[in-house]
Amino acid sequence: MTHNNDLEKANFKVLMEGDGTDRMQERLDVIDVFLGTEEHITLEQMLDLLKERGHDFETVFVAQCMNRMVELGFAQKKQFEGQPIRYEHRHLGRHHDHLICTKCGKIVEFADEEIERRQLEVAARYGFHMLQHRMDVYGLCSECLSKRQRFLPLAAVKPGERVAIREITGGRTRRARLASMGLRPGSIIEVIANSGQGRIILGHEHTRLAIGRGVAEVIMVALDQEDQV
Template structure:
């Protein structure tokens, strides 16, 4: 199995699959010399990190998250960048009451973001156990 995202290769063996292959091949009167099976997809790790992505707007107060992507037009991206928000920054949500503005902190800087803007910032939550490093 080959992960198209990170390139990881997971080898597997399955007796039933091998048997089935031999049977199918024999059914064609074909003499198999060697075979190769490749399954392309997304590995469990990549799937997990992808599922964890969400707009900053969905983050709860007190939650810490890493900015993974700035979406939206170049206007919004430029505005976010000029404010000092970059991909890779860890933000802490100070207030988010589900409506109106959202206040986040990066290090000791605080940012007030409109809801539209906070929707354009894609983050990945930081889990407490992973944040120690």
């Protein structure tokens, strides 16, 4: 990796020299710090890292360097919803997509050949020649999910678990329809069958009910035991 970074740095220097750029050494310090991280880094974080290395550069200067790296194909600028602009390496010939946790902001990279291939196929089906794309998947990371395990959508509850309905999101019509089935905040229900697809079978008092998966996604429940604590 270090070897690769050295090559990138040398490559950057050549391109910059061709432009007759000033403050060359300082620009190289910036690219050095950037290439040394494997993160999706904000300008703010870049400034902090540079300071740690003893470089107290102006924000404008560093921003300018970052933009230069984007222009020259060393960095990529990314903005995920609800987050500041971030920069990441641009490795030639390599591609990845992202999973973004909407709670803690964690960003996970993934690459899946099947998804990439299918996207090309879908584009081709519509007569598109795909040039680029980005796939950002928003959700909760495993850490955040485990922290809120006690409060989850009904669709995620395993068969055999007893849960208490906490909240039903979505429209009033849906709430009224569920209420007519006896399902409202406070109701204790048992999940009888939930295969992860299609309908979910519930036991409520002495009745078995079938609920569509979409509806089960908007019924937030708490594990029964916790509710009694």
